[in-house]
Amino acid sequence: MSEPEEFTMNDHDDHQSDPLTHDLPAELKALEARFAALSPCDDRLDRERLMFLAGRASVEAAVAVPGLPTRVREMTWPAAFTAMTAIAATLLGMLAARPVVTETPAVQVAVTERPAGVARPSIAEPKDVNTIVLSTADAHRHDIEQLLSVVRIAANGHAANGHAAHPSVVETERATLTPGAWRQVIDGAERTRARSSDSSDIDVPMNQGITS
Amino acid sequence: MDALEHGSLSRLLDEHGAALVLYARQLCDAPEDVVQEAFIRLMRQRPAPDNVVGWLYRVVRNEALSAARRAGRRTRHEAAAATRREPWFKPAPDDALDAAAAVAALESLPIAEREVIVLRLWSALSFDEIAELTGTSTSTAHRRYEHGLKLLRENWMICPNPKSSQ
Numbered sequence: 001m002s003e004p005e006e007f008t009m010n011d012h013d014d015h016q017s018d019p020l021t022h023d024l025p026a027e028l029k030a031l032e033a034r035f036a037a038l039s040p041c042d043d044r045l046d047r048e049r050l051m052f053l054a055g056r057a058s059v060e061a062a063v064a065v066p067g068l069p070t071r072v073r074e075m076t077w078p079a080a081f082t083a084m085t086a087i088a089a090t091l092l093g094m095l096a097a098r099p100v101v102t103e104t105p106a107v108q109v110a111v112t113e114r115p116a117g118v119a120r121p122s123i124a125e126p127k128d129v130n131t132i133v134l135s136t137a138d139a140h141r142h143d144i145e146q147l148l149s150v151v152r153i154a155a156n157g158h159a160a161n162g163h164a165a166h167p168s169v170v171e172t173e174r175a176t177l178t179p180g181a182w183r184q185v186i187d188g189a190e191r192t193r194a195r196s197s198d199s200s201d202i203d204v205p206m207n208q209g210i211t212s
Numbered sequence: 213m214d215a216l217e218h219g220s221l222s223r224l225l226d227e228h229g230a231a232l233v234l235y236a237r238q239l240c241d242a243p244e245d246v247v248q249e250a251f252i253r254l255m256r257q258r259p260a261p262d263n264v265v266g267w268l269y270r271v272v273r274n275e276a277l278s279a280a281r282r283a284g285r286r287t288r289h290e291a292a293a294a295t296r297r298e299p300w301f302k303p304a305p306d307d308a309l310d311a312a313a314a315v316a317a318l319e320s321l322p323i324a325e326r327e328v329i330v331l332r333l334w335s336a337l338s339f340d341e342i343a344e345l346t347g348t349s350t351s352t353a354h355r356r357y358e359h360g361l362k363l364l365r366e367n368w369m370i371c372p373n374p375k376s377s378q
Contacts, residue, residue: 008328014265014376023354023358024290024361025315027365028358028362028365031319031361031364031368032333032361035309035314035331035333035364036310036334037301038300038309038311038314038334039230039301039302040230040231040233040234040301040334041230041233041234041298041299041301041302042229042230042233042302043299044230044233044243044298044303045225045229045230045233045244045247045248046244046245046248049248050225050251050252051218051221051222051225053252054221054252054255055218055255056330057253057255057256058216058250058255058256058258060254060255061256061258062258083273110315166359190317
């Protein structure tokens with residue numbers, strides 16, 4: 001069994017061997033010896049608690065990752081948590097601020113039936129674009145696209161003169177009759193034809209340009 | 213060098229614990245906490261310091277000065293009440309020198325002289341080590357020691373040992 005190691009500051013631990021001590025007068029050396037005979041209180045330290053805390057500190061130091069300072073090790077998980085929270089908050093903000101994708105409104109064409117006996121408005125000379133309304137009969141015309149182009153030109157000219165374009169005309173910018181509108185026109189025409197087969201105002205054959 | 217072993221810590225505590233507490237008491241109001249923290253820091257050291265005792269005294273001094281700065285924020289009354297009641301030395305009935313009178317004489321010294329005397333008499337440090345610890349030269353440490361002893365003698369003459377006077 002090896003000898004217990006001595007914990008001393010250096011080899012000349014005994015202060016009586018210090019050469020400077022010999023320079024003291026005898027009176028001071030006597031006083032020094034009397035004070036040195038007193039022993040400091042050794043019951044002030046909680047020995048059990050100190051040994052427990054020291055052992056725990058030793059184990060913590062043993063399992064710690066070598067090379068990393070203690071402060072860095074302690075800040076690793078809080079830093080990771082903060083970073084992930086910041087990323088999540090950023091993504092949530094981007095999601096909330098994302099522009100709303102709106103559907104293009106479907107073009108609706110008002111289809112009205114002109115009462116019998118009312119003259120059809122001239123399509124070649126539209127007097128006021130604000131009053132132009134496409135009728136069922138217009139839908140049955142074979143030159144409906146030409147009519148729409150005329151209305152579009154008139155609306156553009158009206159807007160160019162400083163007038164506000166009529167909403168209904170503006171909505172017909174992309175207007176071609178949709179299949180649903182065609183079906184509505186056909187159904188309406190057939191009903192009209194069934195009611196009065198001889199007094200129909202529609203002068204376009206029903207089966208013209210329609211394929212089922 | 214690896215970490216300090218458990219048995220070595222116990223031996224260190226037996227040999228230097230009381231002297232470290234006495235030294236820390238000269239500098240702050242909570243010497244036990246300071247010494248305990250120093251030992252805990254010693255166990256965290258990887259590797260352990262070569263000069264363990266010198267390292268302990270250096271850590272205790274730094275911690276005690278920091279604690280004294282923190283305690284300075286408290287009121288003077290609280291600080292005085294915290295330090296006045298605890299004895300410094302074991303009672304020695306057979307000894308001619310009374311412990312309470314010795315404490316009173318030591319407390320009358322300036323802190324620089326008192327620090328050197330405590331380190332010299334009860335920690336058994338050489339003047340070179342005291343000089344290194346306190347950041348002075350060896351001759352300054354010795355001069356303070358001798359001056360402190362003279363002051364102690366003067367105080368002792370004014371207030372002699374109550375036991376010897378009986």
